[in-house]
Amino acid sequence: MNEQQLIKRATDIPGLDAMTGGGLPAAGGTLMLGRPAAGKTVLALQILAHAIARSEGGVFVSFEESCAQILRDAASFRWGPSLAEAERFELIDARPQLGAEVSGAFDLEGLLAAVGLCLERRQASWVVFDGVDHLLRRQRNPLDAIDQVQQLSDWCEARGVSLLLTGKLGDAETAPTHLEGVEFMLSTLILVSTKLVGHRLSRRLRIAKYRGTAHVADEVAMIMDHDGVHLPHGHYAAQVATGRIEASTERLSTGVARLDEVLGGGLYRGSTALISGLPGTAKTTLAASFAASATARGERVLYLSFDEDQEPVVRNLRSVGIDLRGPLDRGLLHFAAREAWSGLVEEHYWALHQALDRLRPQCLVIDPISALLKAPGVDSAFVSIERILDIAHLRGITTVLTSLGTRDDPQGEATLSHTSTLADTWLALDFNVRGGERNRSLSLVKSRGSAHSNQVRELLLSERGIDLADVYEYGTEVLMGTARMQKESEVHAERRRRVLARQQRQHELERRLSQAEAEAAQLRQELALEQQDSVQTEQFDREHERDVLARRSTRTAHSDAPQGDETP
């Protein structure tokens, strides 16, 4: 059988449809087995409610609970009231009579006749037999019961109806008591289970069998809240399967200009930054600075705070010049506070996922992500963190995570949580204690896609905000605080001395240049006089020569004339 031959009907439970590749068989039975309180009835009711919401009819046959109990169960969910009032929904109380006895074998022909009537008048495409084992266990011969499960499925398959059969499992059972082997009868088998984790009830779901189609066979967390049942893993898998990660080159400011310089212009949009450090090293301040900067650009930010409520955070940040009240009031910042201990890891994950769906933020802050390690859960906190970051990447959400370290291992927890491996940028904050002072430091451990320096810098907090200061190495140490300021002062004085010396040298050169230029002018003047004198002398000499020549010429003429006429 291939995908084309198996027609499926969507349950509209995104995780389940993703895990089943489109839903449950459109014709025939799905067996859902689980321990009491595992969520079988709710899951079945929810599937019917969704079907009815999209104008498919549904029939629910209850073998264990009264109609009133079923409706009360449903009423605690968002879709419950509309299900109870739906015209295309029929609820049948099929509980065996109290005190009823059995004499020989019975069949389900009467049940099928009634269900056929209901399917027809409701134009239904779904039917649920909830707790059918409660009736079938009365069969003297278990093989009759198993045959009748097969009969129910075949009957629905022939009518093109989706059948959901639920049954109870005991501890370590793989089939309901007296129905051993039923798990082999139907082509689709879903197992739901419960487990106490840290005194909390954790529900799980596994598609143990789905013949004729690819499916996710992993056991996954099943969350139940006011909206009903959710399968976060399936929901995640569906997004990852269809999503595509973009690599933006746009840089986003952290709200700290000098840190942006260190990062080569800021954080890449859609990237993940981790800020790790001890308590009090300003992780929250730095993360909030990023959030405030994002809202200043008009972007939506989801700030998930573990273990600290909104108002104290807002007040504390105001003292360092970060205003979150304005963005909160403008609806750009959504602050969600959760207690890590108050829910399972998978519940925290799902709550965050729903908030991302609802708010569609451009930026996300989780402060601190390491709190998830405190939460109980069957799902690993590490896996949940990876999924959160995957979804953030897929949606192009720029994410800043903080992670709390300990004195013995300031950055260890971040490493442990794998977050540092997943993060594109890792800022490590710490304290530098020297000379009786405790100063905050920041170092950039890594920043993918950016040339950067690993040099430690001092993180300065003031009422004007955050800033970074260069620090000075002194032997094997770095200088911060007063020592850094003293060193800065020395450097400043030295620089000033060098400037003054340079200025003096320039003045001297200028003076010498002026003197030289004056001497040059005088020499030029002397030269001009000399040249003038030379010209005049040459002029005189030429005139004198002409005069001599003229006189000689005259004397020669006189000597050639007759003596009588000779002039004395």
Next chain:
Amino acid sequence: MNDPADACAQLQQELVLLVTGDAPRSRRARQNLARALEQLGLGDIATREVDLAADPAQTLSYGIFATPALLRPGPNGQPDVLYGDLSERDMLERFLAEG
């Protein structure tokens, strides 16, 4: 939603056998009931047969979903029910004797 109380209120002093047409177990139930009534000398007890295959709404009315099923008037207006093809003679005789 079905309300079995209405249908069961009609049970007076008669037995009602719920069957589904000529299905094998229904057929056997008819035979086993008739034989038992005769052998126990209870042939005068009124017995009414309801074919749920022919009238599925009666299934909802009686609130009986395993067939065949034998009903007799019970305390507080609720019927006593014996499911099955009535092939276990001891159970059937006790059921009839208690009625």
